[in-house]
Amino acid sequence: MKDGFVQEGTKGALLPDELEEINRYSVRKLAEDEVYTFSLTLCDNEIDRDFERFSVEALEKLCRLFVGKTGIFDHSFKGSDQTARIYRCEVVRDPGKKTAAGEDYVCLKAKAYMPRTEKNADLIKEIEAGIKKEISISCAVEEAICSVCGVNVKKVRCAHKKGKRYGGKVCHVVLNSPTDAYEWSFVAVPAQPRAGVVKAFNIDKERGEARVNEVLKTLKMAGEEVTLSGHQAEEILKYLERLEMEAEAGRAYIEGLKKEVVRLAGIVWPKLSHSAVVSLAEKMDIEELRAFKAAFEAAQDEVMPPMPQLAKAAAAKEAGENKQFKI
Ligand SMILES: [Zn+2]
Structure with missing residues (x-):
């Protein structure tokens, strides 16, 4: 037991x-x-x-x-x-x-x-x-x-x-x-x-979901009236709560990706207007956002080769301005 x-x-x-x-x-x-x-x-x-x-x-x-x-x-x-x-x-x-x-x-x-x-x-x-x-x-x-x-x-x-x-x-x-x-x-x-x-x-989660699936199956097969036990109702509620949490985490991740794509676009496509990039990022799905982010990161390395922090600062000092290193 x-x-x-x-x-x-x-x-x-x-x-x-x-x-x-x-x-x-x-x-x-x-x-x-x-x-x-x-x-x-x-x-x-x-x-x-x-x-x-x-x-x-x-x-x-x-x-x-x-x-x-x-x-x-x-x-x-x-x-x-x-x-x-x-x-x-x-x-x-x-x-x-x-x-x-x-x-x-x-x-x-x-x-x-x-x-x-x-x-x-x-x-x-x-x-x-x-x-x-x-x-x-x-x-x-x-x-x-x-x-x-x-x-x-x-x-x-x-x-x-x-x-x-x-x-x-x-x-x-x-x-x-x-x-x-x-x-x-x-x-x-x-x-x-x-x-x-x-x-x-x-x-664990998998088993919880397996059980929820069982309950859902019962619901689908049931007639007009359905009686759920307290346990079953709680299982479903817990499941929904978890889905909500996951959806929330997913939304936060996508928002982060969009911001990153917009930021990188500003570096590698400086001539493209900010609002156009924002609007474009809004329309992209998660795979497209990932693809653009990867491509932009690769392009960014060409525009701004990775340098150690100190070298960057020194180079900036020499150039007499810090602006391009501000994020
Ligand atoms: Zn076995």
Whole structure:
């Protein structure tokens, strides 16, 4: 299971160093009675329902990556800004318990805190009452290793199918080399476990998109009325947000290219009017902008051969003017 769960809240007093750890993250020094802490299991090395599992090394690295990360609450709490933060994380081994892959069971346990505010009161009550909440985590991994042939299926496709048996062993993917942990979130356990719920776990962008594609497929095939689970809606929203961010970055890149083309044109085509170049650059697509930039840069080297900075300054001084070196 990659999805974890909340274990319990703390009823007893905090250890002195715990409060210290918590206060590393808080803007204002919090007193013991101002914080509520609870334990959670983030993930483990058991093969999950997608036939994937983390390697023990991955869990060890995630252990470091998750400290300090904030968690958000389930969609039912949407609109509020409730968050909890992990202040301590540890890899817990259970040699008495074996995973389906035959390894000793290892899981990643964390402790998180949130301020005891009126807004958090209901949630604290729920955790204290032991109403189990699932947790989903988001992280990026570099490697997804096929358990049968050992190739990194993120880079190369292999012929093995997850969930199928090969030589008596279930083929699964081992998630390795995590590069980042993004966030974790509380997900209220649905009345019918797993029913119609798309798992919110994000291995990385590609997988997130694969899942969004699945949801989109469902949407296309659906009739007039469509019901989305909270997870599915959130997946789509996250996907759109990411697209917006990427589009924004793309626009900034194109603007930069245009400016560069206009600037270079001023050097290599000094007789062409500035406004004509600006108007031309506006009409170019990204490939054309790149092509012009490359050609202009090559031409610029002929007009102004690259010189070391000092030589330039000396030459300018000699020429008695600095103008042409001003950008
Ligand atoms: Zn394989």
